[in-house]
Structure formats: structure tokens, C-alpha cells
Amino acid sequence: MEKLSGAQMVVRALEDEGVEMVFGYPGGAVIDIYDALYSAKKLRHVLVRHEQAAVHAADGYARCTGKVGVALATSGPGATNCITGIATAYMDSVPMVIITGQVGKPLIGSDAFQEVDTVGITRPIVKHSFLCSSAAELPLIIKKAFYLASTGRPGPVLVDIPKDVQNPRNLFDYEYPKEISMRSYNPTRLGHKGQIKRAVKLLAEARKPVLYAGGGIILANASEQVRALAAKFRMPVVSSLMGLGAVSGHDEKFLGMLGMHGTYEANMAMHHADLVLAVGTRFSDRSTNNVSKFCPEAKIIHIDVDPASISKTVRVDIPIVGSIDMVIPQMMGDIEELGLKPAADGLADWWSQISTWRQKNCLAYDRSSSLIKPQAVVEAVDRLTEDPVVVSDVGQHQMFVAQHFKFDKPRKWLNSGGLGTMGYGLPAAAGAQAALPGAQVVCFTSDGSVQMNIQELATCMEYRLPLKIIILNNNALGMVKQWQKLFYEGRLSQTCSPEYISSLPDFVKLAEAYGHVGMRITRPDELEDGLRKAFAMKDRLVLVEVLTDPEELVYPMTINGGAMCDMRLNDTETTL
Amino acid sequence: MRHVISVLLDNESGALSRVVGLFSQRNYNIETLTVAPTDDVTLSRITIVTKGDDEQVEQITKQLHKLINVLKVCDLADAPFVEREILLAKCRAATPEIRAEICSLTDIFRGQIVDVTSELYTIQMVGSSDKIDAFISTAGKTIELIEVVRSGVCGIARGERALRA
Numbered sequence: 001m002e003k004l005s006g007a008q009m010v011v012r013a014l015e016d017e018g019v020e021m022v023f024g025y026p027g028g029a030v031i032d033i034y035d036a037l038y039s040a041k042k043l044r045h046v047l048v049r050h051e052q053a054a055v056h057a058a059d060g061y062a063r064c065t066g067k068v069g070v071a072l073a074t075s076g077p078g079a080t081n082c083i084t085g086i087a088t089a090y091m092d093s094v095p096m097v098i099i100t101g102q103v104g105k106p107l108i109g110s111d112a113f114q115e116v117d118t119v120g121i122t123r124p125i126v127k128h129s130f131l132c133s134s135a136a137e138l139p140l141i142i143k144k145a146f147y148l149a150s151t152g153r154p155g156p157v158l159v160d161i162p163k164d165v166q167n168p169r170n171l172f173d174y175e176y177p178k179e180i181s182m183r184s185y186n187p188t189r190l191g192h193k194g195q196i197k198r199a200v201k202l203l204a205e206a207r208k209p210v211l212y213a214g215g216g217i218i219l220a221n222a223s224e225q226v227r228a229l230a231a232k233f234r235m236p237v238v239s240s241l242m243g244l245g246a247v248s249g250h251d252e253k254f255l256g257m258l259g260m261h262g263t264y265e266a267n268m269a270m271h272h273a274d275l276v277l278a279v280g281t282r283f284s285d286r287s288t289n290n291v292s293k294f295c296p297e298a299k300i301i302h303i304d305v306d307p308a309s310i311s312k313t314v315r316v317d318i319p320i321v322g323s324i325d326m327v328i329p330q331m332m333g334d335i336e337e338l339g340l341k342p343a344a345d346g347l348a349d350w351w352s353q354i355s356t357w358r359q360k361n362c363l364a365y366d367r368s369s370s371l372i373k374p375q376a377v378v379e380a381v382d383r384l385t386e387d388p389v390v391v392s393d394v395g396q397h398q399m400f401v402a403q404h405f406k407f408d409k410p411r412k413w414l415n416s417g418g419l420g421t422m423g424y425g426l427p428a429a430a431g432a433q434a435a436l437p438g439a440q441v442v443c444f445t446s447d448g449s450v451q452m453n454i455q456e457l458a459t460c461m462e463y464r465l466p467l468k469i470i471i472l473n474n475n476a477l478g479m480v481k482q483w484q485k486l487f488y489e490g491r492l493s494q495t496c497s498p499e500y501i502s503s504l505p506d507f508v509k510l511a512e513a514y515g516h517v518g519m520r521i522t523r524p525d526e527l528e529d530g531l532r533k534a535f536a537m538k539d540r541l542v543l544v545e546v547l548t549d550p551e552e553l554v555y556p557m558t559i560n561g562g563a564m565c566d567m568r569l570n571d572t573e574t575t576l
Numbered sequence: 577m578r579h580v581i582s583v584l585l586d587n588e589s590g591a592l593s594r595v596v597g598l599f600s601q602r603n604y605n606i607e608t609l610t611v612a613p614t615d616d617v618t619l620s621r622i623t624i625v626t627k628g629d630d631e632q633v634e635q636i637t638k639q640l641h642k643l644i645n646v647l648k649v650c651d652l653a654d655a656p657f658v659e660r661e662i663l664l665a666k667c668r669a670a671t672p673e674i675r676a677e678i679c680s681l682t683d684i685f686r687g688q689i690v691d692v693t694s695e696l697y698t699i700q701m702v703g704s705s706d707k708i709d710a711f712i713s714t715a716g717k718t719i720e721l722i723e724v725v726r727s728g729v730c731g732i733a734r735g736e737r738a739l740r741a
Contacts, residue, residue: 119590120593123593123594123597124597124601127644128644128645129590131589131590148644182644183647183741184585184586184644184645184646184647185644306642307638307641307642308635308638308639308641308642310638311631311634312635315631
């Protein structure tokens with residue numbers, strides 16, 4: 001049998017697992033792994049400029065490809081820098097393996113240099129973690145890590161490897177396990193037959209159904225199946241932030257995103273529905289508003305691979321635990337078998353009600369303004385690009401993209417939904433571009449968010465990642481400012497002071513300092529041409545700073561404590 | 577509502593901290609917790625007494641089950657079960673009258689005196705938490721309790737029901 005050191009095993013096991021790329025940053029406790037990487041044949045390493053970015057990049061890689069992302073960092077500060085990235089991936093159920101170095105076993109617990117209890121610190125934000133105590137168990141642990149990360153409800157798995165376990169002088173038998181089974185881990189794939197029968201009967205009887213699509217559909221690669229089910233019953237579809245792209249934004253049945261900044265028609269349809277079919281979603285507080293007023297007239301069917309997501313915040317009538325790509329075909333089979341027919345009138349009354357809600361045109365904005373509206377930028381990018389991977393940071397711009405970009409396909413919309421991590425955008429976009437070299441990757445960000453991981457412009461230069469970064473610069477930490485305007489009597493604490501504004505860097509020069517192309521667009525009439533120019537530079541990273549209207553707020557906005565139908569529609573109009 | 581949750585999990589380092597961490601992370605309450613290996617030394621058994629309504633306890637059991645190291649979870653309070661707790665109590669036994677009182681109370685509660693010095697007696701008692709509570713509150717009125725240690729509850733279902741891997 002082949003003999004390898006622990007450090008060599010890490011590299012070989014990753015290769016044997018089929019990993020093509022790892023995002024990382026070297027340090028003392030992983031120096032042996034980096035030494036093994038030096039002679040790796042297949043595995044490619046992408047050097048980031050901050051460990052947080054390594055994890056976000058692995059996250060972006062994972063979300064756009066569906067493969068497990070891999071990040072590598074050293075002990076201590078390397079590991080703690082990973083925390084935000086790991087928590088981001090955990091909240092959004094991103095399959096990921098994070099490998100961290102640890103001080104040697106004899107030093108663990110002694111407050112050694114660059115020692116932290118990485119397994120302990122990350123415990124609440126990982127699906128599982130391993131502290132590897134001998135090189136001999138590394139192949140099995142790495143196999144388990146990938147298996148856990150990618151099956152059931154996906155999530156980040158951490159493997160902490162003490163330095164002595166990596167020791168290049170100690171060689172052990174190496175064989176990568178082909179199969180794996182764990183007695184304590186058997187995620188349910190198929191849905192319960194009885195529940196599925198009950199569910200499809202309700203579906204066929206419903207007069208006012210809504211399909212509430214979540215990110216789980218994308219994780220399960222079940223987009224096609226869900227679209228077919230929606231088509232079968234001509235069901236209106238609303239989507240969570242994470243579910244955008246599961247059903248096409250161009251589909252006439254698509255009512256848009258629901259929730260805090262969801263569309264009027266999506267929230268109204270949810271509130272008045274008689275049946276909600278929730279697929280791969282966790283009824284987050286940003287979606288439901290006050291759960292006690294949530295969908296008062298609806299029976300709720302909930303399909304999710306994670307039993308703990310069911311009836312966690314909202315009690316459901318028919319829970320179905322299983323993988324969406326299995327459950328939806330089971331449902332289709334039952335519909336066929338039971339001879340269930342869609343409503344003969346194509347739910348005419350329901351659709352006519354919905355079309356009156358649509359006439360509200362809730363996403364309208366002032367198109368004649370002399371200032372550039374952020375919505376216009378999003379729409380222009382949508383018009384000027386073909387099938388891009390759209391990455392966003394966190395804040396107002398994120399909501400504008402979610403509302404105005406029409407996502408056609410799954411895995412084209414990467415953003416931090418659950419944790420809301422500012423600084424996610426640029427490194428995640430870099431990871432996506434590294435994963436898909438030929439793809440058009442657009443990163444929407446803002447003057448606030450982009451500065452939280454700006455150092456990754458160097459990574460993008462080193463690997464020639466031709467991102468298009470669109471900074472919607474509104475001279476403010478806009479989302480907090482919006483809340484201060486609406487709920488804090490306009491006391492704009494620390495969100496848009498003259499000092500903040502005058503201290504913003506010259507983003508064009510900043511891009512140029514890193515060797516990229518920088519552009520600035522200041523007037524509405526320059527927008528289209530400017531963006532066109534940027535997108536024409538196919539092999540360059542172009543950072544486009546767009547000066548947008550600082551006073552533009554994100555509407556609709558649900559009213560805190562109310563039902564989904566309780567919304568502010570603009571500065572003066574509410575539904576109350 | 578009081579619930580007694582039994583958990584069967586891998587007997588490996590870190591597994592217990594995942595369980596305990598889950599309770600603090602999700603703001604669940606722990607009244608007592610016991611843990612020890614089972615007859616199968618690769619497995620540990622935890623008994624947790626917690627309070628919560630049915631929905632909370634359903635979430636707790638689901639979240640416990642989601643931990644990769646956890647094999648089985650059950651709420652013993654769903655059906656008849658036996659629960660036992662051990663008490664060790666050290667009390668002042670300075671005079672013949674007090675010593676007699678201690679012996680008599682210990683007898684009534686079917687306990688034993690397991691350590692004796694000229695000044696101190698240590699009482700051992702096994703029973704349900706209610707019984708232990710009753711002893712402590714009764715004894716506290718007539719005896720000076722120096723130190724009280726309780727094991728926390730361990731429980732097992734009555735009849736055919738069994739929690740095995």
C-alpha cells in the first residue's frame with residue numbers, strides 16, 4: 001500500500017475526492033500541507049488575501065457549481081478569520097469543507113502560539129467537525145467530511161489537523177475510502193407516501209394556491225421538477241431571497257420575492273392563499289413577518305430535507321421530510337395515479353385577483369430623475385448581460401438586485417441571505433469566476449460592503465479574474481440609514497456623515513492601484529454606455545462606480561409585527 | 577411541562593459538548609444532565625431533564641437528532657418510564673439526638689448512611705427527583721445539611737420500549 005505523510009494525505013485525499021480547487025492562505029500550522037501542495041499534480045490552490053475571503057470564495061465556488069467548496073487556513077487567527085465565512089455558509093446551507101491547521105497535539109490546551117480551540121469556536125456554525133488525532137484516520141475523516149457536507153441538508157464541515165499529524169517524516173498507509181456509511185447519519189431522501197397523497201389531493205382542491213420556493217430547490221438541483229409541478233397546476237410562485245432562480249423570473253406565474261422587501265403581489269398572494277406549498281424553505285423571519293398572522297387562511301404543505309426546519313417557526317399541516325428532487329417526482333407520480341386534474345378554469349378568479357395586485361406596480365421608481373436610481377442600474381445590467389452569475393453584497397443594493405434582476409436559472413444568484421454578511425460579495429464573486437472561467441460574473445456591491453473585503457482585488461489580479469464589479473455608491477451605509485429614517489426619527493447615526501462621505505476612497509484609482517480598470521458613472525445618460533464599455537472588456541476586471549441617489553429607499557417594506565399584507569409601499573403610502 | 581429526554585450518541589470526545597452547546601445556543605433549558613457509556617462502549621447515553629411546551633420539546637428532539645454524533649433520541653415522558661436520581665448529603669451529626677434523627681429520616685426515605693465520622697454523617701439516597709426534593713426539604717428543617725450533591729436524573733422506559741442502536 002502507498003505510504004504518505006499526513007500532509008500529503010490531505011492533498012491526495014482532496015484530489016481523490018475530485019476537488020479541483022482549494023482557496024487558502026498559508027501559515028505555520030499548515031506549512032506541511034502547503035509543502036505537499038507544492039508538488040500537487042491536479043489540485044489547484046487559489047491564494048486569497050484574507051482567510052475570510054478564502055471561505056467566501058469557496059462558498060461562491062460551491063453555490064455556482066453545486067460542488068463542495070474547499071478552504072484551507074492556518075491555526076489561531078487563520079481559523080478565527082474563517083468564522084464569518086463559515087457562519088455565512090452554515091446559514092445558507094452551502095456544502096463546504098474547511099481545513100484548518102492546529103498546533104501540535106502535545107501543545108493543545110497550553111495557550112501555544114497561534115492556538116485557538118477551532119472546533120469549539122466553530123461548533124455552533126458547522127454541520128459537523130473533526131479534530132484529527134492521527135494521520136492514519138485522515139483519509140476516512142476527509143471522506144466523511146465531504147459526505148456530510150454534500151448530503152442531506154448541506155453545510156460546512158470543519159477538519160482541524162494538528163501540526164504533528166501532518167508531519168512529513170511519519171508515513172502511513174494511504175487508501176481513500178470508496179464508499180462511506182455512518183450509523184448515526186442517514187438523511188431521509190424519499191418522502192412519506194401517505195403525506196404525499198394527502199398533499200397532492202389538497203393541491204388539486206386548492207382554489208388559491210401559492211408555491212413558496214426556497215433555496216433548498218437549488219441545493220437539491222430540483223428546479224426543473226418544481227417548475228413542472230407549478231406549471232401543472234398553474235400555481236402562482238413566490239420565492240424567498242435564497243430561492244430566486246429556482247423558478248424563472250420571466251415566468252408569467254412568478255410573482256417575485258416575498259417577505260420584508262418582497263413584491264406587493266407576492267405578499268398579498270401569500271396572505272390570501274388557501275394553500276401554501278412551501279418547498280425547501282425555512283420560513284425565516286425576513287419572509288414571514290409576524291408568524292402569528294402568517295397566511296391565516298392557508299393550509300401549509302412543507303417539503304424539506306431537514307426535519308428540524310419543519311414547524312420550527314410556522315406550524316404546518318402536512319410536513320414532508322425528504323429530498324426535493326425525490327419528493328416532487330413522487331408527487332407527480334401520485335397526481336398521475338390518482339387522476340388529479342388542475343382546476344378546469346385555470347384558477348381564473350385567483351389569477352384575476354393577482355393581476356389586480358400586480359397593477360399596483362410596486363417596484364416602480366422615478367425614471368425621470370436627474371440622479372441615477374439603483375433600480376435602473378440593476379435593470380441595465382440585466383439587459384446588457386447574457387446569463388451572468390450575479391453576486392451581491394449585503395444591504396440596499398442586495399434588495400434592489402433581488403427585486404429587479406430577473407433570474408432565469410438556478411445557481412446564478414449568490415448572496416448572503418441568512419447571515420447577511422457585508423463583505424461576502426467580492427470574494428464570493430472571485431470564487432465563482434475561478435470556478436467558471438468563461439462565465440460572466442457580475443458583483444453588485446456598495447460603498448459600505450466593498451470595503452469589507454477590498455483586498456481581494458489583489459487575488460483577482462493574480463488569477464486574472466475578469467469580474468465586473470458594480471459599486472452602487474450612495475454615500476451611505478444605506479440599509480441602516482433607511483431604518484434610521486423610518487424608525488429613528490431621521491437620526492442618521494454613523495451612516496452618512498460628511499466625514500464618512502469625504503473619507504470614501506476614490507474607487508476608480510483604487511481599482512487602478514490594484515492593476516484593474518476603474519470607471520465612474522455619475523449621470524443617468526451615461527449609464528447604459530458606461531456599462532456597455534465595462535462589459536466589453538471581457539478579459540479585464542472592471543470596477544464600475546455608479547453614483548446613485550442617496551435618498552432612494554427599498555420598497556415595498558413589510559410593517560414590523562404585522563402580517564405579510566401589511567406593507568409600506570413608498571414614503572407616504574401603506575396598505576394599512 | 578417537564579420532559580426527560582434520552583439520547584444515544586457516539587462515545588467520542590466532543591460529542592457531549594455538541595449536545596450541551598446546542599442547548600445554550602438555542603436557548604433551551606437544562607434542569608439536569610447525566611452521561612455515561614453504555615454496555616456498548618462505543619456509545620454514550622445522556623438523560624436530560626428539560627422544561628418546555630410540546631412544540632419546544634419537538635424542536636429540541638429534532639435538533640438533537642440532527643447532530644451527526646447522535647443516533648437516537650426519545651422523550652421518555654411520552655410513555656411510562658422509570659427515573660432515578662442519586663443523592664449524597666453530608667450533614668452535621670454532633671449529638672446523639674441528631675444522629676438518631678438522621679438515622680430515622682434516612683430509614684423513612686429508604687436511604688443509607690455511607691460515611692461516618694465523629695461529627696458528620698453522609699447519606700446516600702436513590703429515588704425519583706420528587707422523592708429527593710422531599711427528603712431535602714424535610715431534612716433541612718431538623719438537620720444541618722453541610723453539602724448536597726445530586727446526580728441528575730437517569731431514566732429508562734417501562735415495558736418493551738428500548739433505546740438501542
